[in-house]
Amino acid sequence: MIDLTMDMEQYDCPFIATTDDYEVSFAAVHWEFDEGARELETRLVVEGSSQPTLENGLDALQSHPGMNQCDLFRKRGDTAFIRTVIEETDAMGVIRANDGYITGPFRIAEGSETWEVGFDDKRIAGDALSELDRNNEFTVESRDVLALDDCxxxxxxxxxxxxxxxxxxxxxxxxxxxxxxxxxxxxxxxxxxxxxxxxxxxxxxxxxxxxxxxxxxxxxxxxxxxxxxxxxxxxxxxxxx
The missing domain is CATH 1.10.10.10 (Winged helix-like DNA-binding domain superfamily/Winged helix DNA-binding domain)
Known part of the structure; x- marks a missing residue:
């Protein structure tokens, strides 16, 4: 298993666009992909640098063209808990097309996103990275090869x-x-x-x-x-x- 930690800048991601414009950050606590609809459902904790900034960030997120649904569960001060449904981004499609899988929660802040992505084969991981490079900016922060016993x-x-x-x-x-x-x-x-x-x-x-x-x-x-x-x-x- 090849485990990659990546700093990702997706041009078509509502969360990244929101953190580009407002001092808010997102941390995923649950996610599920709908194969038929090609949508990602996610529950996230949102933190703003202040309560007004949080409000503005949530408004911008809800109005983003890539956001299909955004529900507010709880809000207290400068922190909120939300459920979202977004369209499949280019990067998500590339990872899935190359049999990749998420190995840890993702975090988004200041216009970029930290991904933990796994692949079963080094060659497949290389193909996925080459494909990602066409429409996304990213940096591989770390690369770990995990043996079966380690998993x-x-x-x-x-x-x-x-x-x-x-x-x-x-x-x-x-x-x-x-x-x-x-x-x-x-x-x-x-x-x-x-x-x-x-x-x-x-x-x-x-x-x-x-x-x-x-x-x-x-x-x-x-x-x-x-x-x-x-x-x-x-x-x-x-x-x-």
């Missing part, structure tokens, strides 16, 4: 991966930033390259405040790590180690 490992341990992802989502912005700066500055190294005072100076808070943020973040992440380890131990792959 089974990913599938069998999806619960553990989801647990770790939830651990990251549990973190507040302050906790995430504190852990990130602490790791980058060597706070967790032995011996330490940074101290609580170093981190406190970075965030312009007291030693006590930065220590609390670190401990809260560590507790949240470690709790999820332990759960993920238990999930790994109970998986078929874990039991055979």
């Amino acid at each position: 089974f490992d990913l599938l069998e341990n999806a619960d553990a991966a989801a647990e770790l992802l939830e651990g990251c989502r549990d973190l507040s912005d302050v906790e995430r930033q504190t852990l990130s700066v602490a790791a980058d500055s060597g706070y967790f190294e032995q011996p330490r390259d940074a101290t609580l005072q170093t981190l406190a100076d970075e965030f312009e808070v007291s030693d006590t405040a930065v220590s609390k943020n670190l401990r809260r973040g560590e507790r949240k992440v470690l709790r999820r790590v332990v759960n993920a380890l238990e999930s790994l131990d109970s998986s078929p792959a874990g039991r055979t180690r």
Whole structure:
């Protein structure tokens, strides 16, 4: 299996056109392709730089000629959850014609889209990329060749991966930033390259405040790590180690 991460600019995509004109971004949480109608149904989270920007972005999306249906499920502040139905784009047609498939959620912002696309054969992947180049702008950000054992490992341990992802989502912005700066500055190294005072100076808070943020973040992440380890131990792959 060839897994490609691509930065895609489709000229006929309503989402890309909207993010070109407005400071909004889209993240897909579910998608389904209708073979007969040649349409893509998608549920997405939409984020705007402000509430008025979100409103303007949604209006532009609904009025785009490539948008067949756009339903608003929920909206709060600068975030919305929508369901859309769009016509098959040129790039989607190329991927499908070459037996490609989506391997991860796609994200759209600032006029481009991140795609995770898989192919079963390297030659077919090359043919698809050549075809895509005719009517689309794209960059292949990464290219991974996954062996069959790796694919089974990913599938069998999806619960553990989801647990770790939830651990990251549990973190507040302050906790995430504190852990990130602490790791980058060597706070967790032995011996330490940074101290609580170093981190406190970075965030312009007291030693006590930065220590609390670190401990809260560590507790949240470690709790999820332990759960993920238990999930790994109970998986078929874990039991055979």
